[in-house]
Amino acid sequence: MSMLRVVNPATGTVVRDLPCDTPASVDGKVAAAREALPAWRERSLGERVAIIRRFRDMLVERADQLALVLTTETGKPISQARGEIRATPGRLDFFLENVETVIAPKLMRREPMGSGVPGTGALEETVTYEPLGVVANISAWNYPYFVGSNVFAPALLAGNAVVYKPSEHATLTGLAIAGLLHEAGVPEAIFTTAVGRGDVGAALIDAGVDGVFFTGSYSTGVKVATSAAHHLIPTQLELGGKDPVYVADDVDPAAVASALADGAFYNNGQSCCAVERIYVHRSVFMAFRTAFVEAINGFSMGDPAKTDTYLGPLTREEQLAVLQAQVDDAVSKGATVLAGGRRADREGWYFEPTILSNVTHDMKVMREETFGPVIGIQEVSDDQEAAKLMADTPYGLTAGVYSADRARAAAVLAQLPTGSSYWNCCDRVSPVLPWTGRGHSGLGSTLSHEGIRAFVTPRAWHMRAP
Numbered sequence: 001m002s003m004l005r006v007v008n009p010a011t012g013t014v015v016r017d018l019p020c021d022t023p024a025s026v027d028g029k030v031a032a033a034r035e036a037l038p039a040w041r042e043r044s045l046g047e048r049v050a051i052i053r054r055f056r057d058m059l060v061e062r063a064d065q066l067a068l069v070l071t072t073e074t075g076k077p078i079s080q081a082r083g084e085i086r087a088t089p090g091r092l093d094f095f096l097e098n099v100e101t102v103i104a105p106k107l108m109r110r111e112p113m114g115s116g117v118p119g120t121g122a123l124e125e126t127v128t129y130e131p132l133g134v135v136a137n138i139s140a141w142n143y144p145y146f147v148g149s150n151v152f153a154p155a156l157l158a159g160n161a162v163v164y165k166p167s168e169h170a171t172l173t174g175l176a177i178a179g180l181l182h183e184a185g186v187p188e189a190i191f192t193t194a195v196g197r198g199d200v201g202a203a204l205i206d207a208g209v210d211g212v213f214f215t216g217s218y219s220t221g222v223k224v225a226t227s228a229a230h231h232l233i234p235t236q237l238e239l240g241g242k243d244p245v246y247v248a249d250d251v252d253p254a255a256v257a258s259a260l261a262d263g264a265f266y267n268n269g270q271s272c273c274a275v276e277r278i279y280v281h282r283s284v285f286m287a288f289r290t291a292f293v294e295a296i297n298g299f300s301m302g303d304p305a306k307t308d309t310y311l312g313p314l315t316r317e318e319q320l321a322v323l324q325a326q327v328d329d330a331v332s333k334g335a336t337v338l339a340g341g342r343r344a345d346r347e348g349w350y351f352e353p354t355i356l357s358n359v360t361h362d363m364k365v366m367r368e369e370t371f372g373p374v375i376g377i378q379e380v381s382d383d384q385e386a387a388k389l390m391a392d393t394p395y396g397l398t399a400g401v402y403s404a405d406r407a408r409a410a411a412v413l414a415q416l417p418t419g420s421s422y423w424n425c426c427d428r429v430s431p432v433l434p435w436t437g438r439g440h441s442g443l444g445s446t447l448s449h450e451g452i453r454a455f456v457t458p459r460a461w462h463m464r465a466p
């Protein structure tokens with residue numbers, strides 16, 4: 001039997017070995033979910049809402065113990081793990097409060113009776129929304145509570161069954177989520193986990209599901225979309241980013257530097273919407289640079305289980321080589337290392353927080369997703385140059401502008417094809433707004449009303465009275 005080894009990134013020690021699913025067991029889980037679906041759909045929306053509300057309350061009660069599991073398998077600092085779990089109920093509340101309105105039948109048009117001859121009776125045109133069926137939720141490890149619940153909560157509320165494939169790097173968390181959902185009242189066959197690596201995710205797409213909701217990298221997203229296309233099933237992809245921020249010349253560079261340091265280095269830069277590129281107006285560049293380096297030097301790196309640790313290890317060992325290659329490539333092309341630049345000299349998968357200046361778009365660090373604690377800062381001469389460089393990417397997840405002038409910021413942001421635009425903020429997600437990417441950042445939306453409607457399919461009713 002194939003096994004999945006869970007390793008603590010802070011120490012390299014083995015936490016658990018878990019048996020993996022096989023294509024046959026995944027098929028069995030999808031078939032069991034399909035069998036259980038009619039009974040789940042027969043429950044009222046109010047019952048499903050009560051179940052997810054119980055799950056929400058359990059997250060609050062058990063945040064500390066769940067955070068420890070997340071920290072142990074991903075290396076996420078414990079204060080950030082608790083922060084993620086404690087913020088998830090806010091997202092769930094949005095779904096709980098909005099699902100009924102969003103999926104309620106909508107009467108679009110009513111025409112009175114015509115002349116009275118057959119075929120001219122009063123007409124009603126109505127839309128109803130029906131659950132998709134059994135959906136695959138293939139998830140990432142960096143924010144498993146956020147990106148997982150963005151999918152499984154509205155999916156379950158809308159009357160679907162979910163087969164959840166946690167990332168191999170957050171499987172214990174995936175199993176913990178399943179346990180809580182079952183305890184809250186979701187039938188076991190209606191929410192099941194598929195444990196394993198990418199091959200298990202691939203098998204799930206081919207197991208007869210009615211929709212695929214994927215969070216992960218662009219390269220895997222392409223594979224997922226290609227496989228799903230053969231089944232012609234709805235497919236949603238929440239992918240990576242190369243998110244830029246522009247610092248204009250009318251702001252306090254020190255205050256902005258501190259906000260951007262957090263936006264770039266929170267969770268070790270392992271966020272889809274982490275700030276990945278910074279462009280700074282020439283007239284505040286030096287002041288910004290100095291303050292940014294100072295902010296990074298203030299970050300404490302260490303044991304992620306300690307509450308005062310801000311930077312833990314990377315979750316994936318192989319990312320150490322990716323980061324080093326980006327730094328080496330930049331330095332070989334003329335970049336200056338202002339801080340860090342290499343693997344930290346300690347046990348575990350730690351990389352020093354790294355700032356590069358004198359960067360250009362010939363360097364990988366300004367073009368490829370970094371997904372780690374490495375950032376390039378580039379000087380620009382005006383808003384136009386900033387907008388041109390910010391748009392120079394195949395990704396389109398988020399972009400931000402720091403400026404005292406809203407119209408000026410909006411003029412830059414309007415030129416960029418991105419799913420989210422930020423003025424004087426960054427690295428943030430709101431449950432009331434669609435979370436969506438363009439280009440290589442994905443297809444479809446989670447959160448907001450769009451992210452509920454994604455889990456239902458419309459039916460058009462043309463109803464004419466005799």
Ligand code: NDP
Pocket residue numbers: 138139140141142143147165166167168169196197198199200201202203215216217218219220221223224238239240241271272273369371397435437441442
């Ligand atoms: P990956 O693309 O490596 O993996 C995502 C999921 O897909 C995992 O569960 C993985 O399993 C699974 N998988 C791998 N290969 C296949 C396959 N051939 N078919 C089906 N499933 C497969 O991404 P990461 O987990 O490393 O997550 C990091 C990426 O996710 C970054 O690019 C980040 O930007 C992006 N992301 C985007 C978000 C957004 O909302 N836009 C939010 C969070 C992250 P396994 O892990 O077992 O290999």
